[in-house]
Amino acid sequence: MRWSVWVLPLASFGCHRGSTADIVGNGTVEVREIDVASQVPARVVKIMADEGESVGAGDTLVVLRQSTTGADIAGAEARVRASEAALREAVAGPRAGEIERGEADLRQAEAEAGRARRDFERVRPLGANGTVSRQSVDAADTEARTAAARRDAAREALRLLHEGTRPERIQAARADLADAKAALAATEAVAHDLILTAPVAGIVLSRNAEPGEMLAIGQSALTLGESADPFIWVYVSSHKLPLVHEGMAATARLDGFEDRPVPGRVVAIRPLAEFTPRVALTEDERADLVFGVKVALRDTSTLLKPGLPATVEILPPRAP
DSSP, rough: EHHHHHHOTTTOOOOOOOOOSSSEEEEEEEEEEEEOOSSEEEEEEEOOOOOOOOTTTOOOEEEEEEEEEEHHHHHHHHHHHHHHHHHHHHHHHHHHHHHHHHHHHHHHHHHHHHHHHHHHHHHHHHHHTTSSHHHHHHHHHHHHHHHHHHHHHHHHHHHHHHHEEEEEEHHHHHHHHHHHHHHHHHHHHHHHEEEEESSSSSEEEEOOOOOTOOOOTTOOOOOOOOOOEEEEEEEEEEGGGGOTTOOOOEEEEETTTTTEEEEEEEEEOOOOEEETTOOOOHHHHSSSEEEEEEEEOSSSSSOOTTTTEEEEOOOOOOOO
């Protein structure tokens, strides 16, 4: 957000010296400016509002497009489905067919281990009396040990199948699913950011892009003026500044609508002095140091528009 500055060449800024009680100054109606900008690089497809149009909070203002958005969302959704399937499998544990296969593998491994052990027991005495070579005995011993190791591995695998999925694996599957869902949410958020809406009710002050243009991150497509909180800066001379305090009542009147005053109050006083603007009426006034006073207005008449000149009267408390 930034403050808009509206200056009319013929507007008079400053405090009139004619009144010793009330403080009267001239200024122009201002509003806060809000840039409606893209959060991602994207191409402008459509702009729904023109300069000067009034918009409500939440109204769609700009439609953007990224060429890869659809594919990114489809890929993220596919990953979520795959993660959900993996988690279901981990929670369900091994199926009956997997356990039956594990039992069959164990029976086969036990049979091979028994055969290899018997072969070794048969050739060992033959090796001792020299009927078979020492290498044949060593080979039979190695085969028996290998078959026994395969049997033990099959037995452990079957035990794990009976125990079901380890809790750590289920936790890892849950974490993977959460990560997939977060990635999908991020992709959908990018797609949502391609529709720019009005953050507040206001008036379109400027149209900064056109359909077909490419916007960078943070580049403004439209600039809105927030119409709910108009204000005016007036300039009070150092002679009368001690009479002004935050919270004091004020009244603004537009040219031609003097019979329809707009109430307001002082909300800020600039701490540093400056010279009266050159459009002040007299040389004495131009020589004076003045202080900016911000007056917030409560506009219920919808008369106030950015840039309109107005006369503001600040009302010091009356003596009892």
